[in-house]
Amino acid sequence: xxxxxxSNSTNAGEAYxxxxxxxxxxxxxxxxxxxxxxxAAVTFSYDDYLTKVQARFSxxxxxxxxxxxxxxxxxxxxxxxxxxxxxxxTFALVKAMQExxxxxxIRERVPEGVPYVGWSAGSNVACPTICTTNDMPIVxxxxxxxxxxxxxxxxxxxxxxxxxxxxxxxxEQRLLEYVEANPCMTVAGLREGCILRVENGRIELIxxxxxxxxxxxxxxxxxRPGDDLNFLLD
Amino acid sequence: xxxxxxSNSTNAGEAYxxxxxxxxxxxxxxxxxxxxxxxAAVTFSYDDYLTKVQARFSxxxxxxxxxxxxxxxxxxxxxxxxxxxxxxxTFALVKAMQExxxxxxIRERVPEGVPYVGWSAGSNVACPTICTTNDMPIVxxxxxxxxxxxxxxxxxxxxxxxxxxxxxxxxEQRLLEYVEANPCMTVAGLREGCILRVENGRIELIxxxxxxxxxxxxxxxxxRPGDDLNFLLD
Numbered sequence: 001x002x003x004x005x006x007s008n009s010t011n012a013g014e015a016y017x018x019x020x021x022x023x024x025x026x027x028x029x030x031x032x033x034x035x036x037x038x039x040a041a042v043t044f045s046y047d048d049y050l051t052k053v054q055a056r057f058s059x060x061x062x063x064x065x066x067x068x069x070x071x072x073x074x075x076x077x078x079x080x081x082x083x084x085x086x087x088x089x090t091f092a093l094v095k096a097m098q099e100x101x102x103x104x105x106i107r108e109r110v111p112e113g114v115p116y117v118g119w120s121a122g123s124n125v126a127c128p129t130i131c132t133t134n135d136m137p138i139v140x141x142x143x144x145x146x147x148x149x150x151x152x153x154x155x156x157x158x159x160x161x162x163x164x165x166x167x168x169x170x171x172e173q174r175l176l177e178y179v180e181a182n183p184c185m186t187v188a189g190l191r192e193g194c195i196l197r198v199e200n201g202r203i204e205l206i207x208x209x210x211x212x213x214x215x216x217x218x219x220x221x222x223x224r225p226g227d228d229l230n231f232l233l234d
Numbered sequence: 235x236x237x238x239x240x241s242n243s244t245n246a247g248e249a250y251x252x253x254x255x256x257x258x259x260x261x262x263x264x265x266x267x268x269x270x271x272x273x274a275a276v277t278f279s280y281d282d283y284l285t286k287v288q289a290r291f292s293x294x295x296x297x298x299x300x301x302x303x304x305x306x307x308x309x310x311x312x313x314x315x316x317x318x319x320x321x322x323x324t325f326a327l328v329k330a331m332q333e334x335x336x337x338x339x340i341r342e343r344v345p346e347g348v349p350y351v352g353w354s355a356g357s358n359v360a361c362p363t364i365c366t367t368n369d370m371p372i373v374x375x376x377x378x379x380x381x382x383x384x385x386x387x388x389x390x391x392x393x394x395x396x397x398x399x400x401x402x403x404x405x406e407q408r409l410l411e412y413v414e415a416n417p418c419m420t421v422a423g424l425r426e427g428c429i430l431r432v433e434n435g436r437i438e439l440i441x442x443x444x445x446x447x448x449x450x451x452x453x454x455x456x457x458r459p460g461d462d463l464n465f466l467l468d
Binding site: 008009010011012013042043089092129130131132133134135136137138139140143144157159161162163164165166167168169173174175176177178180181182192 | 244326366372396407409416
């Protein structure tokens with residue numbers, strides 16, 4: 001299984017997909033064409049999304065074809081060299097993927113070795129469920145069950161920040177609620193600018209910031225690039 | 235129908251339920267006992283939640299009885315003088331309410347005149363769906379359909395703030411996604427410290443901050459306490 005799970009497409013103030021570009025190029029190696037899933041887009045069109053992603057992938061010499069332009073999206077994914085799932089709204093994404101049978105194809109093909117790249121919502125759907133998304137549930141999917149390519153949950157865009165004078169929950173409080181309600185699961189709080197790379201049964205944290213681990217009954221703690229994180233795959 | 239829909243239990247730096255206390259007292263008038271729904275609590279016990287709420291309601295001379303201590307919670311609600319639904323995690327709340335048949339009772343009794351008070355998640359469940367909650371979907375309810383006591387959606391804890399250097403969506407972006415995906419719905423962004431009071435077919439905004447209205451095809455705009463908001467009930 002080969003996965004590149006990216007926290008966010010774009011760091012504040014940078015160009016779209018700028019920071020993860022070299023990691024994507026290295027991960028995809030000789031791949032010349034990818035199948036792209038744009039269904040997390042809500043306030044802009046799938047065509048516009050494809051154009052944005054194609055512009056960046058062109059710099060890597062990679063052709064991007066989007067499932068939304070195919071008459072049989074599941075068939076296209078089942079024949080893809082690599083699968084790329086973009087960010088946006090996780091609920092919109094997973095609902096469309098369920099309706100088109102794309103999660104089923106991903107569950108079959110990625111364990112066979114087809115590389116998977118996701119960012120933000122695209123990293124959420126690689127997890128067992130979408131229960132640790134930050135997104136608003138603007139549409140109702142058939143189920144919260146996702147692709148389950150890894151056995152733990154990712155919280156992308158993990159942040160320690162909280163607006164002054166705001167009484168809503170912090171991100172840490174939300175994830176402590178998740179582990180309380182799901183006592184057998186581990187959550188990786190993946191800060192912006194960070195990436196998890198899974199390959200040959202091993203997992204590596206790439207980036208310049210630590211990742212925060214949440215498990216029921218343990219105080220949350222930090223792990224760093226270079227640390228052995230393979231416990232996440234147990 | 236009589237509803238008091240409160241954005242948040244507690245303003246930052248204040249005591250629990252301090253700011254809405256007088257409004258609750260005024261709204262509940264001669265009520266001497268309320269039925270309380272504590273199921274939004276996740277990281278603290280329902281007993282602790284009841285104790286906290288009872289402490290504040292005792293100052294108003296109101297006895298609080300919680301459904302979690304009853305052998306037949308739906309029956310208790312069906313006989314209540316008034317219904318109070320507390321905040322916490324909206325998904326945990328609505329899941330338990332669905333499992334115990336409490337939404338069905340609320341849909342019957344509140345239109346008959348039983349007063350309903352909710353804050354945060356308790357305001358979300360008064361809406362047609364929970365699709366405009368800010369909470370993490372830590373558990374999966376049977377459906378996103380909620381009590382539908384009002385025909386519009388509330389976004390409680392509405393905020394204009396966004397952490398510096400963070401690339402995730404602003405609250406406004408999330409709600410623009412919602413109205414894009416749900417073009418017939420209106421969302422009321424209810425800032426902290428604010429309350430909506432519905433009575434005799436009229437709705438009033440109470441508080442010191444404006445409320446932000448979201449509808450597909452219109453730029454979001456502000457309404458203020460004293461404005462005619464009855465279009466929300468159309």
